[in-house]
Amino acid sequence: MKLLFELGTSGRHCDILPPCDVPEMSPECLRKKELRLPHLSETEISRHYTELEKQVYGVNDGFYPLGSCTMKYNPKINEAMAALPGFAKLHPLQPDYTVQGALELLRRTEKYLCEITGMDAMNFQPAAGAHGEFTGLLMIRAFHQKNGEKNRTKIIVPDSAHGTNPASAAMAGYTVVSVPSGEDGCVDLEKLKEAVGEDTAGLMLTNPNTVGLFDKNILEITRIIHDAGGLCYYDGANLNAVMGITRPGDMGFDIIHLNLHKTFSAPHGGGGPGSGPVGCKKDLAEFLPGPVTEEKEDGSSGFAVPESSIGAVRSFYGNFLVIVKAFAYLLTLGADGIPEAARNAVLNANYLKKKLEEFCPMAYPGTCMHEFVMTMKDLKDRTGVAALDIAKGLLDNGIHPPTMYFPLIVREALMVEPTETESRETLDEAAEGFRALYQRALENPDEIHEAPVKTPVRRLDEVRAARKPVLRYFYD
Amino acid sequence: MGTYIPNTGNEQREMLEEAGFQSFDDLYTEIPECVRLNRKLDLPEGSPELSVRRQVEALAGRNRIFNYIFRGAGAYNHYIPAVVEEVASKERFVTAYTPYQAEISQGILQSIFEYQTMICELTGMEASNASVYDGASAAAEAAAMCTDRKRKTVLASAAINPGVYQVLKTYCFGSGNRLVPVPEKNGVTDLKKLREMLSAECACFYVEQPNYFGQVEDVETMADIVHEAGAKLVAGGNPIAMALLRTPGECGADVAVGEGQPLGIPLSFGGPYLGFMAATKEMFRRLPGRMVGETSDAGGNRGYVLTLQAREQHIRREKAGSNICSNEALCAVRAAAYMAVMGEEGLRETARQCYSKAHYFQKKLKTAGLSRVYPGDFFHEFVTRSDIPSRMILKKLEDHGILGGLPLDETRILWCVTELNTKEEMDEAVRIVEEVAGS
DSSP: OOOGGGSSOTTOOOOOSOOOSSOOOOOSSBOSSOOOOOOOOHHHHHHHHHHHHHTOOOGGGSOOOBTTSOOOOOOHHHHHHHTOHHHHTOOTTSOGGGBHHHHHHHHHHHHHHHHHHTOSEEEOOOOSHHHHHHHHHHHHHHHHHHTTOTTOOEEEEETTSOTHHHHHHHHTTOEEEEEOBOTTSSBOHHHHHHHOSTTEEEEEEOSSOTTSOOOTTHHHHHHHHHHTTOEEEEEGGGGGGTTTTBOHHHHTOSEEEOOTTTTTOOOOTTTOOOOOOEEEOGGGGGGSOSOEEEEOTTSOEEEEOOTTOOOOSSSTTSOHHHHHHHHHHHHHHHHHHHHHHHHHHHHHHHHHHHHHTTTSOBSSOSOOSSOEEEEOHHHHHHHOOOHHHHHHHHHHTTOOOOEESOSTTSTTEEEEOOOTTSOHHHHHHHHHHHHHHHHHHHHOHHHHHHOOOSSSSOOBOHHHHHHSOOOSOOOO | OOOOOOSOHHHHHHHHHHTTOSSGGGGGTTSOGGGBOOSOOSSOBOOOHHHHHHHHHHHHHTBOOOSEEOOOTTOOOOOOOHHHHHHHTOHHHHHOOOSOSGGGOHHHHHHHHHHHHHHHHHHTOSEEOSOBSOHHHHHHHHHHHHOOSSOOEEEEETTSOHHHHHHHHHHHHHHTOEEEEEOEETTEEOHHHHHHHOOTTEEEEEEEESOTTSBOOOHHHHHHHHHHTTOEEEEEEOTTGGGTBOOHHHHTOSEEEEEOTTTTOOOGGGOSOOEEEEEOTTTGGGOOSOOEEEEEBTTSOEEEEEOOGGGSHHHHGGGSSOOOOSOOHHHHHHHHHHHHHHHHHHHHHHHHHHHHHHHHHHHHHHHTTOEESSOSOBSSEEEEEOSSOHHHHHHHHHHTTEEOOEEOSSSEEEEEOOTTSOHHHHHHHHHHHHHHHHO
């Protein structure tokens, strides 16, 4: 497909602005090189993007079992609510008394999310999950500093963790201590006990963990960290499995982040915007980033900066319109709908797992939570067909592949998360499609190495892209 | 109760059975009793769509939308062409995940590649990433790109947006880098002080063009001063202004960053916005986050992939330069569509109108008794001083449906004018200010 820059011709344009109605003036310090942008009519631009959209697989194109990403259906009412002029046209620096509705929305969302997670306070500034992690870790740092414990320089992260966990810890100035997982995929308590000490600042953990299992030793884990003087950070990536069933606050976690773009149905936008609010227990609220919402003496809402705030991690109050979407979702599901979503996410995962394990080895047997990890190791050993090949083969079947090669502790991993918004038929069809592909891989492995063949482009040469990076179009 | 679960209660029971479970409780046997909630959540009962709509619309209705806006300070009210809004609403762009599976994500990848190209054109830099959270976090990430073991001090002009300064400070708290403000003089960075403060420990100097007060900075001279000391120049800037003013690349910046919100993104009470980042050939491999690169497929056809991933957290873990994973992809697509619709002439015209109208309004306000605080050229924001308390002026404007400038203190106001402000509404605003002054 042509690029915007290869379309149109000099002179074509869209007529958008009326002529200037005041005397025209020009600054002194002008740019020397002429700006070069496309010369296009509106028809061309509009068609270009319609063409591009056809080459994207969205949530409504079919099954999207991307493990750890919670690709549930994105309700349309949420989009409509976020587009309301009463939200979209608000300047972030309007006087408080002109934005009371927006402030109330933030405060109510905070209250609902605190109830779901067992936290006492929350801030919406972080713009994504990783941003939330960074924020939470800075709060841990500020907490220890205030207590005069500057020697606490280490963050413990299981080896099964998402890459953002250690990266966030490093950005917050910490040394990362990686603890190996046990054979069951859960935290090895003995190894954890060996890892903690006077230099422990805290632990980062998801529960259910990244292999899709609930770590039943969770109270013991958080106690070991607390006894050593550390704090426990909950990565909310996998909250969808346990909303309304159990709460990170009750498992012993002190600080959490949520992914509103996963768990609370806001769409992912092809890579963002997300929203990664950070919640904490009462004793830590003074360290939250600022500004946070507060109730003023006259009952109205306003903003304030917490007493020992780590500072701002972004401009203004976070990705507000994403929060509006999560709010609409919370109102829709309510007290019963939230746990119902969790239960069905777990049901769908176990239902699909049962069907797939008839022919495909699972990394961990038994009941899973909202996702499970398959391993293509046997298949690869027998036929040379790797997890990557299976993923590419699924593309030809109209299924978005599961997450590949994560977690790192499972060889040839494919991680499947169906979510609660898929019907039984979809799961059945996906299972059959996968079975057929697996069979083909055994019988005719070379064919799978060629996949995909039905997509707009075939397998792309990533090595070439990285070796000689072409990151922009150059005009002749 | 609203729900998005397709399967009926009966189907769910059948599925449980097929999967080998008696009940939903059986799914959760691994969760110890002592950490179970075992009570209903204290949330409102769920609602059908129409009730949700009514409740949310009621909240939106309690916010005031101003017809005329003269406030900027980091969030700018520009016209958004209809086709831009439509592109950003396309369902697949809205709902897709990060384009890990390139073969079914060419639409997003190509859009981002086009965005990267246009950001390079706008900034005059060699390479752009696929976006970060916002302008402030872009500045903080850029500062982190420049620091190393020997150079751990970040200098930032005191004339930058205070919100950006706050975020720089927070990120420095994490990294252990030292953030030091370089004083301003007459509303712009004090070059003499900058020269004195630079040392062998300085990693970079961050400045904004135009700065927080709307003033045009001498970025070219700063680049010379900073480079003489062996440090890098990080140039923040308003993307609309870049269509007209000397670009960061032309000024000699090593990294260019900024808040992309003016490029077709609604005010949205502060977010989602867009942080853009671009760098020179020497620096681009240190850019954080996603980057899209061109390559070819097995059949030799052109295609696009996420590339240079060896810099990133999912490969490098704690050794990665940044932890960023999700960015603001949809906002980047929006910005690209905006730049394509406006074209080079449209974007220049937008910038010219911002400049011309701001200067018209400033002169008018001066006749109404609000004199300009700083000398020198400005783009589309400026600061006035007056004996009349700021809040009195702004209150009166609000009474007439006008959001006036941002009060910096009791006597100073930071005004902003864009192409959306007509001569009539500027004249009306001035009349109202005159009324306050006369009473």
